[in-house]
Amino acid sequence: MELEDEIFNDGLPKAYYKHDDNGQYVLETDAPWAEKVSCALIISGNRANLEEIRKAVLAGQKSPIYYYMEMRQLTSGMLAKAAGIAVFRVKRHFRPEIFAKLKPSVLNRYTNALRVTLEELKTVPNI
Amino acid sequence: MNIEITASGKPFVHNHSAHCESGVTSALFRDQGLDISEALVFGIGSGIFFGHLFFVKMVGLPITTFRSQPGAVFRKAGKRLGVKFVTKRFRNPQKGMAELRQLLKQGQIVGLTTNIYWLSYFPNRFRFQFNGHNLIALREIEGGFRVSDPVLEHPVDCLAEDLERARFSHGPLEPHGLMYYPSFVPQNPDIKKACIKGMKDTCNMMLRTHIPIFGVRGIRFLAKRIKNSPQKLGFHEACRHLGNIVRMQEEIGTGGAGFRFMYAAFLQEAGELFQSDELKQLSQEMTAIGDIWREFAVVSARIIKQRGKTEDTFDKVYDILMECAAREEALFRKLNEVVRKLKV
Numbered sequence: 046m047e048l049e050d051e052i053f054n055d056g057l058p059k060a061y062y063k064h065d066d067n068g069q070y071v072l073e074t075d076a077p078w079a080e081k082v083s084c085a086l087i088i089s090g091n092r093a094n095l096e097e098i099r100k101a102v103l104a105g106q107k108s109p110i111y112y113y114m115e116m117r118q119l120t121s122g123m124l125a126k127a128a129g130i131a132v133f134r135v136k137r138h139f140r141p142e143i144f145a146k147l148k149p150s151v152l153n154r155y156t157n158a159l160r161v162t163l164e165e166l167k168t169v170p171n172i
Numbered sequence: 173m174n175i176e177i178t179a180s181g182k183p184f185v186h187n188h189s190a191h192c193e194s195g196v197t198s199a200l201f202r203d204q205g206l207d208i209s210e211a212l213v214f215g216i217g218s219g220i221f222f223g224h225l226f227f228v229k230m231v232g233l234p235i236t237t238f239r240s241q242p243g244a245v246f247r248k249a250g251k252r253l254g255v256k257f258v259t260k261r262f263r264n265p266q267k268g269m270a271e272l273r274q275l276l277k278q279g280q281i282v283g284l285t286t287n288i289y290w291l292s293y294f295p296n297r298f299r300f301q302f303n304g305h306n307l308i309a310l311r312e313i314e315g316g317f318r319v320s321d322p323v324l325e326h327p328v329d330c331l332a333e334d335l336e337r338a339r340f341s342h343g344p345l346e347p348h349g350l351m352y353y354p355s356f357v358p359q360n361p362d363i364k365k366a367c368i369k370g371m372k373d374t375c376n377m378m379l380r381t382h383i384p385i386f387g388v389r390g391i392r393f394l395a396k397r398i399k400n401s402p403q404k405l406g407f408h409e410a411c412r413h414l415g416n417i418v419r420m421q422e423e424i425g426t427g428g429a430g431f432r433f434m435y436a437a438f439l440q441e442a443g444e445l446f447q448s449d450e451l452k453q454l455s456q457e458m459t460a461i462g463d464i465w466r467e468f469a470v471v472s473a474r475i476i477k478q479r480g481k482t483e484d485t486f487d488k489v490y491d492i493l494m495e496c497a498a499r500e501e502a503l504f505r506k507l508n509e510v511v512r513k514l515k516v
Contacts, residue, residue, distance in 0.1 A: 086411070
């Protein structure tokens with residue numbers, strides 16, 4: 046099955062205004078084709094991006110925080126605000142050697158902001 | 173029919189609607205005894221708009237908006253219909269949640285502005301960091317809330333933790349736990365007068381903005397940017413940008429062609445209200461414009477899907493958008509004339 050059918054086949058349709066036969070507007074629930082394609086493009090793009098970052102983390106180029114930030118579709122600015130840590134520090138924590146030395150109190154802030162557990166935050170899923 | 177019982181024992185009818193904010197507004201008014209359709213609320217609140225905010229990025233892609241800023245529809249529609257309403261923001265999440273629980277206990281249903289990413293009852297395709305999604309909290313249940321999300325067909329359960337996160341999320345346009353509910357709704361408001369106000373405001377916003385990224389000028393601005401994007405960004409990146417525009421056009425929050433159809437539905441209803449054939453004609457014209465927007469979406473999707481193998485090019489997208497701009501300009505100029513002749 047193609048991605049666009051997969052992601053739109055979840056039984057939660059949106060409503061769209063459409064003309065019926067009498068020229069009156071009614072609500073229908075079939076998603077337009079263009080919407081499916083563009084939505085699938087964005088989602089597949091995000092997934093590919095995430096996969097690349099996962100590999101980078103496993104290769105030791107980035108810290109897992111970067112992966113989880115990307116998973117939650119956040120930017121470093123948004124993450125910094127949510128965690129209450131300055132942006133330059135957040136960016137510094139993307140480096141694995143600095144991430145390894147972080148205190149639990151700092152890690153806890155990230156777990157709250159990213160909604161992951163402490164164990165999850167230390168690694169990325171290894172498929 | 174989807175009937176839910178609120179904490180006060182009053183029945184609440186959940187209606188599926190095309191847009192979150194107008195759906196929430198019309199449901200809140202209906203709950204207080206003013207029966208008004210989603211399309212009418214959308215028109216009275218001047219929901220239709222256009223803007224290409226190239227400097228605001230979401231997931232690294234610029235925002236294109238096809239509607240007015242979040243919160244405006246409720247505020248404007250409320251004002252024009254003479255509704256008195258309460259809006260509240262909070263600094264402290266605990267206080268915000270406590271206040272919500274208190275109101276729900278009293279039997280008041282409350283509109284909330286949330287971040288759509290953290291609402292886990294949505295499937296993945298809806299979920300991106302966007303701080304302008306509206307829903308109604310109906311009552312408290314064990315471990316969460318019963319919410320009526322107008323974008324979905326049925327009311328759903330939402331975890332308390334999800335809702336707290338969604339209401340107090342960070343990023344552009346932070347909601348700060350914004351909640352709103354009408355405290356007084358007139359039973360027989362002057363809908364005609366409100367419609368005229370709404371239409372005039374819409375014409376002003378679309379035609380007379382001085383900033384070139386908004387209104388009809390904004391559409392032309394976007395057209396030019398799309399035309400130049402393959403040279404500037406490379407083909408793949410240009411496709412991603414185009415895909416984002418189409419997704420914004422159709423998807424949740426900002427949705428272009430859908431909004432054009434909704435506005436056409438409003439013009440149709442207004443035409444019946446005023447017994448005006450001119451408005452009905454404009455409704456037909458708006459539908460035609462909506463169809464062009466849809467064609468824009470289809471052509472763009474084809475470019476993305478087939479990677480430039482067909483005759484669909486970025487130049488063609490440019491032409492379609494320019495036609496959209498020209499026809500919308502003509503339509504709003506006509507509407508501007510028609511609305512001045514309408515009698516209350």
